[in-house]
Amino acid sequence: MSGRPGQTWYEVNADNVANSNRFLRAFWAALRHYLGPYAWLFQPYKNGENKIVRFGRVSFSESTVVEFGISYDRRGVIDQLWCRPETDDESLREGVSESVENARRILHHPRSEWYTVEISVFPHVEMANYTADYIKLTGLTSGAVALSLNIPGYDRIDRQTQFYNTAAPILDALSVFTNCSYQYCTTSGHEEFSEEPNVRWCPPDWLDDFPLMRGRLSISSSQLRYLDQLTIESSDSSAVHAARLFHQAIKLDNEGSLTMKDAARMLYLSALEAASAPEQNPNKCVECGQSIYSIRKRVRDVTSRYLGEAAEKIIDQAYRARSGYLHTGNVLGKTDLRAGAGPQLDPSAQSGCIRPAGLDNTINVREFISYILRKIAIDQRSGTASHQS
Template structure:
C-alpha cells in the first residue's frame, strides 16, 4: 500500500513523521519499532523497519526524490513475499480498501493536518554541580535550589506525545547545562528527580548576577554559582527554540564541546585538594591530600589522558563557534573549500581578548594538531619527583616542560570568549526580551 505525500524539505519531512508516529500510537494503542533503516539509491526508497501496531506488524518506509524528501509513504505486511523494501509496480498485499488500509489512510490524513499542533507539557529535571546554583526566573523557566548542590529547573515543552516529550526534555536540559557550564566555568550533571525532594531551608529572595567581565575561577557569590542577566535572557531564548536556528545549534555544539572538556578537566582539578599541616616535631610542613568530590574518582584510573582530551575539546569549541557567519573560499589550485581554521580561531581570540593570548592559543592549536596527527603528547611522559631542565626541539622555549598547555587558562579563555560571543551575536541579533 502506497500513499502520496509530496514533501520536499527534510525539516518538514521529519515534522510529518513525528506527527505520524504519534497519531499511529493514538489510533492503534501502540507504535513500536524494530528499527532497521535501509536505503536503496537505485529505487530511491528508504525502509524504516518493522512497525508493531498491535493488530499487525508492518514494513514501513518512504520513497524520495532528493535526500530528505518524502514523495510517497508505503506500508506492507511483514510476511509479504518480497524483499525488505517497496518495489514500484509490485502486487500489494495490504490494500487501501481493507479495514486496516482505511485506518492507515485516516491516520496519515490526521498526521498531515496535525503538523505543529503540539501538546503542552512541563519539565522539572534536576541538575547538580560542584557548588549550588543560585535561583533565577525568566520568561519561561525557573531554577530552584533544593539542597546538596542540586537545582530543579522548571520549563515548558511542546511535543506530539509523551514518548517524544521525554526525548525533547533530555535534549533541552543537556543544552541548558552545556550553556550553564560555559556561563559559570563549572561542570554540571543530570541526576534523577525524586518526587519528594527535601528543599534546603536557604531562601534566595533576590536574584544575584555574576561580576562583569568574569573570567577567573568559578562565577560565585555567597557560595552560589551565578549567571549574568544576559544569560537569563539567553536561557529563555534557548528554551523557546525549536532547533531551526542553525547558528544557535552551532553555538550549542560549541558549548557541548566546552562542557565535555570541563568534565574531563574536573577529574584533574576538582577531584582532589591539598592543605598544609605542620609536622609535630616542628621540623617543617607536610602536605595532606583530600578528596573534594568522590564522584570524580575515575581520575585515579585514567591518568593524565584528561589533559589531552580536554585540551582538544576546548580548542574544538573555539573552532566550532567560528563557523557561525563564516563563508569559505575556494582554493584556486584544487577548487576545494578553504576553511582557514587556525586563522579563524586566532582572529576570534584577538577580538575578544588580545593579541598576546591569541598567539598563545594559536600555539595551543598547533600542539593540539601535533597531538591528534603525530601523537605528540601534551603532558610529559617522563615525570620526575622534582623538575629538571631538558631540551625539546619542538618546545616554544626550546625546553621540555611537564605540561605543554595550561588547562585552567585554556578553560577560562574559552568560556570567556564563548560568553562574549553569545552576548554580542545572539542578544543583539535576536530581540529576546520581547
C-alpha cells in the first residue's frame, strides 16, 4: 500500500474493535520490550476520506522519533499499522517489524497478576472483607480499603494501565452500593482488618444511610458477583454510566458547600436519567423522523417501579427543579436566611416563597436514587431490567 515517503506498513487484519485494541496493547508492550522505554507525544487525528488514524509521535531518544498510525476499512478495526521514523534507521524498522510479530504471538496469551492499591473511603467507615475470583476488598484502618484486582496484561505498564481503567467503574459501583465516595490514598501502610472474607452480607433492600453490618461497611453477595464480573468484562451499560455520575455527585455532596450541593443534586438526577435510558433505540416521530425521548416520564416510571408513588413525586419535583437550574440558572436556595430573619415571596416558586439556601437537603434524593441504581445494576446483570422509551 502506498503512503507518505518513509512510511512502512504492517499487516494486522483485526476482526473487531476489541481485538484491534488488544493488538495495540500487545504491540506497545512488545515495542517497550524490544526498543526500551519511550515517551508519547499524543496527537490523534482521523482522516476519514483516506481511512487513516494517526496516533502521534513516539520518542525513544532525543534523536529517535517515530510517528505511528493505522489504516482501516471498518471504523475502529485495524487493517494495517504504519510507522514513519523521522530519520532513516533500518534497525528501528526491524524493531517495529519484530514487535508486530511478537504482538501477534502474545495477543491471545496475556499474563494475569494481582495488583493492589489502597483506597480512601469517605465518610471514614471501615469496610468488611470480600473476595471473589478476580477481586478482593480488604478493610483497613482509618477508613480505607485495599482494592486488589486480577488483571491480565502484556507487561507491567499494560497491567497497571488496565488496573486503573478497570478500577474506575468498580469504585463507581461501590459508591452506588454503599453511598460513600472513594479515591486513591495519598499515604499507605494501613493495618488490615483481621476477619475471614465473605462473612458480612448486607440485606439487598437497605435504603437509609450506609449498609453497615456490625459496624462495618458491607455489600451483598449479588453485588460482589457484579463487581467480579465488572473486573473481567468491559461494560458500556446504562448502569455503569449512571454509577459514574452518581460517584461524581457524591464527591461534590461530601464537600459540604451549599453551591456544591446544588450541583450534586443535578448529577444525582442525571444519574437516574442515564440509568433509565432505553436499551433499544427510541421510537421515531412519523412526521419528522426524529427520535422521541420522554425523559421526565422515564425518570418517573423507573422511580415508581422500584420505590412507589410517594418517592416518584419527590423525585419528579426535584427533576423539575433540575431543569430550571440547568437551563436558566435558577438555583434552589436563593437567600441566606439568618436567624431571626423572615421569609420573602417568590411568585415563580412552587411554594410562593424564596427558598433559603441549605433548606433543600440532598439526602432523600441521594438515597432514593442509589437504591434504584443498585436494583438496576443487578437487574441488568441478571437480564431482568426493563426500561420504557
